[in-house]
Amino acid sequence: MTAAKAMDRPVLEIDNLVIAYKDQDAFHSVVHGVSFAVRPGEVVALVGESGSGKTTTAQAVIGLLAENGRLESGAIRLNGTDISKWSQKQLDTIRGSKISLIPQDPTSSLNPVKTIGEQVGEILKIHGRGDKKAIEARVTELLARVGLSHPELRARQYPHELSGGMRQRVLIAIAIALEPALIIADEPTSALDVTVQKRILDLIDDLRREFNTAVLLVTHDLGVAADRANHLVVLQGGRIQERGPTAEVLSAPRSPYTRKLLADAPSLAKPQRVSKANTGSDEYAIVVENLVQDFPVKNGRETFRAVDGVSFRVRKGTTHAIVGESGSGKTTTARNVVAFQKPTSGRIVVDGADVTALRGENLRQFRRKIQLVYQNPFGSLDPLQSIFQIIEEPLLNFGRIAREDRTRKVHDILERVGLPESTLTRKPRALSGGQRQRVAIARALVLDPQVLVLDEAVSALDVTVQAQILGLLDELQQKLGLTYLFISHDLAVVRQIADTVSVLHDGRQVDSGTVEDVFLRPGSDYTRELIDAIPGTKTFALA
Amino acid sequence: MSRYLIGRIGQALIVLWAAFTISFILLQSLPGDAILIKFLNPELGLGPEQIADIRASYAVDVPAWTQYAHSILNFLTGNFGYSVQAGVPVSHVLLANLPSTLRLATLGFLAAAVLAAAISFLSTLIAFSWLRSIIQSLPALFIAVPVFWLGIMLIQIFSFQLRLIPVINPGEWEALILPVATLAIPISAPIAQVLMRNIDHVLTEPFIAVARAKGASRNWVLWRHVTKNALLPTLTIAGILFGELLAGAVVTEAVFGLNGIGSVTQQAVNNQDIAVLQAIVVFSAAAFVVINLAVDLLYPVFDPRLRIKKEATA
Incomplete structure (x- = not known):
């Protein structure tokens, strides 16, 4: 009876919450009247793109809004008590003990100059749980509970000595240390590799069941939300577009925005593209044979083999994807192909030219044929140049082209990537992430290259923007006959865009072939593990 | 290593x-x-x-x-030549004047460090925004003030107007108060500027939010998480500022009429006592190099990320 009653009462109730940020002198609302509830043992996912207000809402719950943010109205009830008007001092008593946080980026979420043990022990110390010895014992116990081997050793290590996944385990250990009623998981795995992501989400699931904790999961990834949440709250521009039980929202979305999100999510959507793997040209744009790349380590006393015997061929006008997790050698392979790095051994032929033999002026001229688009559209554009200057610059590097011709060329390319002419006079900071990535693609295309190397080119973008950019890439490929080498950690995206694929693991090529073959009949356990770890696949298979 | x-x-x-x-x-x-x-x-x-x-x-x-x-x-071989002006070996001149300059410089540096830390942490802790902006603008003012003018103004105010510190025959330590302040104020400014920036930067780091989410108060976070991380980059600035300290000592000793390397330098310049100047240049360079080497060697002690990595464990 009492247990059932406790089940009914929500741990967290958000009621008509309005949050504003101060900009210049005025406050502007960014969250407009959001309401939802989280019950014990339940996972509620706040889903939305950047700017949707999901993180702001989560920060408000734990009382850690940015300095220029404030709660305008509404209530935040924790176990029935409204904490929205509490002072920071009052909130200090419940933070950590009643509500805890699993943050987004494990690499920067631990103090670099304190040991793991100190940082896990700190939460016990703040809330006065036991003397030094008791805390030490509890720290070891917690580290073991979150699945870290050698917990005593870990406690003495510093954050930089642990991998990203291990650090996230440490942060989870901190979050569960006092068995709080509510855990806020703010994009807890978006900085992690997909196989690590799965293990971390499994761990959070286990712990939630063990302690009957309520979990507020903030995520941009509908796949993750679909797999892990009981309830979805879909946010857009600070307003709830839709909320309800996960299965209902996914199978019968009522709002057009949710339908669009579902259509754009690569892990949930069916690939609609017609594969050109077998119908493309007979000519190869890229041929890589037995590529090996060694790097000296420990002052040159030893070598580390980053790429170990990778071979693939890409037909003209098709897309080849190189998939792998961090440290798999995928970026090194890309750098070899664009001749930024001379391989230790192996052969690379791009458009009939042996890349490894190129030097000096020949190498410079070769760069016209093959261009690179980087992951981060914020860092890869010079903030002081106008968009026109950014797109024009490659033309200035190759030969004398009359000013009118350059201007015409820039305008043509801009139209091709779907940007309005008014963009040309702007600076990068005035553009959104998606617009910037279009600029980066325009800059790469202005020299009329044959091959585009896309290094995680859509990874930093929201799903709807990601879908638009993938659509643009597809359209450009068809119109211009471009060949893509698509570097990605995201198998779901690869399935959307690539014709053929190579899967890399620790520098070795563990699988290769057409996308269909590799996805349906993976040749290695690792590829199978990668495919299983794609969030949303369970739900997708059921739907 | x-x-x-x-x-x-x-x-x-x-x-x-x-x-x-x-x-x-x-x-x-x-x-x-x-x-x-x-x-x-x-x-x-x-x-x-x-x-x-x-x-x-x-x-x-x-x-x-x-x-x-x-x-x-x-x-x-350790022979720095003869001072033409004094008619004694340069090494004697240096040894006779080194201790007082060393004392002035050390005290000046310590005072600068304390002053910089006080400015930086006060600017973070103080709640009133008008007071905070006053404190935050102090370093810019300190940098702009010329050392000789500052020294003269301090004598004017504290010795002649307020009569707090006697000009004639002050006590040994009493005589050091104003010179140390003169030396410390301009040196503290760049340290304070770097420190304030670092504190602001560290406060935006995700690990600070994690510490707050543990239930740590603002002060707890400031002392246990911000301080050490914010102080690390200031170490480099402190090493570089040693050069400023020497330059400041020359002017300060001249203004306050103190004996020391500074006044020796001034006299040697007036008399073109080349041997003395040569020795002072080399001595200053050596001190500068040693201090910066010490700073670089000290870094791994404070920052675990710079220690030689032990073999990765399973």
């Missing part, structure tokens, strides 16, 4: 050699010389032959490159 150390010491030696050579060239190319300034004085009544003898005894007329070779060999 030892390979790194040998490399760093090698670099330090090159810097010292360069400092010696450049100062040698500059000092040699100055018009006039110390012997003419001292001995051509008509009151001494020296004839041209006697002056020629003196010149020969100081070996000032041999070719410059011979002098260069001689003095570099002498420096290597």
Whole structure:
């Protein structure tokens, strides 16, 4: 009876919450009247793109809004008590003990100059749980509970000595240390590799069941939300577009925005593209044979083999994807192909030219044929140049082209990537992430290259923007006959865009072939593990 | 580690050699010389032959490159030559004046560090925004003030107006208060600026949010998480500021009439006492190099990320 009653009462109730940020002198609302509830043992996912207000809402719950943010109205009830008007001092008593946080980026979420043990022990110390010895014992116990081997050793290590996944385990250990009623998981795995992501989400699931904790999961990834949440709250521009039980929202979305999100999510959507793997040209744009790349380590006393015997061929006008997790050698392979790095051994032929033999002026001229688009559209554009200057610059590097011709060329390319002419006079900071990535693609295309190397080119973008950019890439490929080498950690995206694929693991090529073959009949356990770890696949298979 | 150390010491030696050579060239190319300034004085009544003898005894007329070779060999054996003005070995002049300058510089530096820390942490802790902006603008003011003017103003205010510190025959430590303040104020400014920026930066780091989410109060976070991370980059600035400290000591000693390397430098410049100047340049360069080497070697002690990695464990 009492247990059932406790089940009914929500741990967290958000009621008509309005949050504003101060900009210049005025406050502007960014969250407009959001309401939802989280019950014990339940996972509620706040889903939305950047700017949707999901993180702001989560920060408000734990009382850690940015300095220029404030709660305008509404209530935040924790176990029935409204904490929205509490002072920071009052909130200090419940933070950590009643509500805890699993943050987004494990690499920067631990103090670099304190040991793991100190940082896990700190939460016990703040809330006065036991003397030094008791805390030490509890720290070891917690580290073991979150699945870290050698917990005593870990406690003495510093954050930089642990991998990203291990650090996230440490942060989870901190979050569960006092068995709080509510855990806020703010994009807890978006900085992690997909196989690590799965293990971390499994761990959070286990712990939630063990302690009957309520979990507020903030995520941009509908796949993750679909797999892990009981309830979805879909946010857009600070307003709830839709909320309800996960299965209902996914199978019968009522709002057009949710339908669009579902259509754009690569892990949930069916690939609609017609594969050109077998119908493309007979000519190869890229041929890589037995590529090996060694790097000296420990002052040159030893070598580390980053790429170990990778071979693939890409037909003209098709897309080849190189998939792998961090440290798999995928970026090194890309750098070899664009001749930024001379391989230790192996052969690379791009458009009939042996890349490894190129030097000096020949190498410079070769760069016209093959261009690179980087992951981060914020860092890869010079903030002081106008968009026109950014797109024009490659033309200035190759030969004398009359000013009118350059201007015409820039305008043509801009139209091709779907940007309005008014963009040309702007600076990068005035553009959104998606617009910037279009600029980066325009800059790469202005020299009329044959091959585009896309290094995680859509990874930093929201799903709807990601879908638009993938659509643009597809359209450009068809119109211009471009060949893509698509570097990605995201198998779901690869399935959307690539014709053929190579899967890399620790520098070795563990699988290769057409996308269909590799996805349906993976040749290695690792590829199978990668495919299983794609969030949303369970739900997708059921739907 | 030892390979790194040998490399760093090698670099330090090159810097010292360069400092010696450049100062040698500059000092040699100055018009006039110390012997003419001292001995051509008509009151001494020296004839041209006697002056020629003196010149020969100081070996000032041999070719410059011979002098260069001689003095570099002498420096290597610890012989810094003779002060023309004082008529004693340069090493005696330096040793006699070093302790007081060392005391002034050390106290000045400590005072600067305390002042910088006080400004930075107060600017974070104080709740009133008007007071905070006043404190935050102090470093810019401190940098803009010339040392000689600051010294004179401090004497004016504290000795003549308020009569807090006697100008005539002050106590040994009492006499140091104003010079130390004069030296410390401009040095504290860049440290405070860097420290304030670091504190602001560290406060935005995700690990601070994690600490707050543990239930840590603002002060807990400030002392246990922000301080050490914010202080680390200031170490480099502190090493570089040592040069400022020397320059500041020259002016401060002149303004307050204190004995020390600063006043020796000033006199040597007036009298073109090249041997003394050469020794001071090399001595300053050596101190600068040693302090910055010490800073670099100290970093791993404070920052675990810079320690040599142990073998990765399973």
